[in-house]
Amino acid sequence: MTGFQTLFRKELLRFWKVATQTLTAPIVTAMLYLLIFGHVLEEHVQVFPGVSYTAFLVPGLVMMSVLQNSFANSSSSLIQSKITGNLVFVLLAPLSHWEMFGAYVLAAMVRGLAVGAGVFFITVWFAKLSFVAPLWILLFALMGAAILGTMGLLAGIWAEKFDQLAAFQNFLIVPATFLAGVFYSVHSLPPFWLAVSHANPFFYMIDGFRYGFFGHSDVPPATSLLIVSVFFAVLAGIAVRLLKGGYKLRH
């Protein structure tokens, strides 16, 4: 257990020591989104009856921050260690694949949730929010962070260069997040794109998360939770297998 705890602590310290970049910056970015989109669209869009657009936007922005920062933490930690070579210290140690998986993903979750909480506590002052089902909020936040932390781990294992990681992030993670209904309800989309959205696992994370606030969702939250849990189990299974086999880490 000491090995796992040490790696987990190291991963926490890694982002904590550069908190301006890893915590403050994404919170400021999310605030800008809220101010700009809220200002422009407040008068024109009402997604759920009785819910202002700014209020609708807050959970989406919180979740987006959780997802992107969870991904950023594990992926950047791993690629940096790989490229600078200091991953060797972890690889030489008697850490099991489960310990490595747990430490990287949990630290990623902590960063994602910390940024998410920061965004929430700042943006909540700008909108009148309700909290219909707080447990769902927490559950979906945890699942979203775990999934993206795992995806970051996978991307970090797979990528050999920074640009490959950037491709993974810009062509997969960012579109999947934006198209999951952060800024809109997918019901406003034409039927074809609505169907496509339902194939995007990120959609269920945001939809379920938003349900916790408003009691409205496109898909029943229990269904979303099931889909999200299966998705996580599959990704975690792949990640643990790759770590066990040493894919791209032990040559």
Added chain:
Amino acid sequence: MTAIHIDNVKKRYGSLQALGGISLKIGAGEFFGLLGPNGAGKTTLISIIAGLARADEGSVAIQGHDVVTDYRSARQCLGVVPQELVFDPFFTVRETLRMQSGYFGIRNNDAWIDEVMHHLDLTAKADSNMRSLSGGMKRRVLVAQALVHKPPVIMLDEPTAGVDVELRQTLWNFIGRLNREGHTVVLTTHYLEEAQALCSRIAMLKSGQVVALDSTAALIGRISGSQLVVKLSGGKLPSSLHALVSHPDELLAGEKYTLRVNHHDEVEGILATIRGSGVTLEDLQLHQADLEDVFMQVMGGDK
């Protein structure tokens, strides 16, 4: 007891056969040298022993623990100083060493960390960030990191490449002490005089094969006797001495000759012969056979 048991290890990278079936047994308490030119497979072999790479075939065990199936025990027994100068820029020297202890499951390791830092002259830098250290200091931290868990087997992959004399001496004093206390040490180096002075047994690798494996003394003993290098003027080497010339080219060039000498008392006779032929002896050097001669002979074997 065998510290490291390497059994028919093969490794291929694409079309390159990096290791072509290496078998070695390194005994507990040995100071073992792994020598060979660049690309011979030394680092690949060390990586496989350390679990940083996987063998295509064969197996490796450290103190009886297989490095793949029983990797936790195997890695617990092993301290590795990697060849590359790697470090984590987020942390200080002490944080780095505490963390490395933690990875090996050791809490509250400060007494030993302080001792290791003391022996490697790192104490003054304990609270400096890794980024701010010179190359030599970073190298010392790498050595300290390999030792935090007091491993019975220590492997150093070219630890003195580009390192100043002072660190070399500090390092070898400390590693020598650990070896006398019973730690097994495996060393790769390009400094053959270093290997000759430190290692009790040596394996030479070439193109992924072990081409020589013996005690250092026996290896050097392979090259019988010494060499007498003479520089002459006013004539050529007397023909009665031609049989002693090691490099036939020198007979054609005719000025400097390298002569094989089995015993030192032969030198006097050779010099008398040269003097008797009326040639002037400009310079002479008596050269003891050393590991470098053996290395050159073994590596040049099939030129």
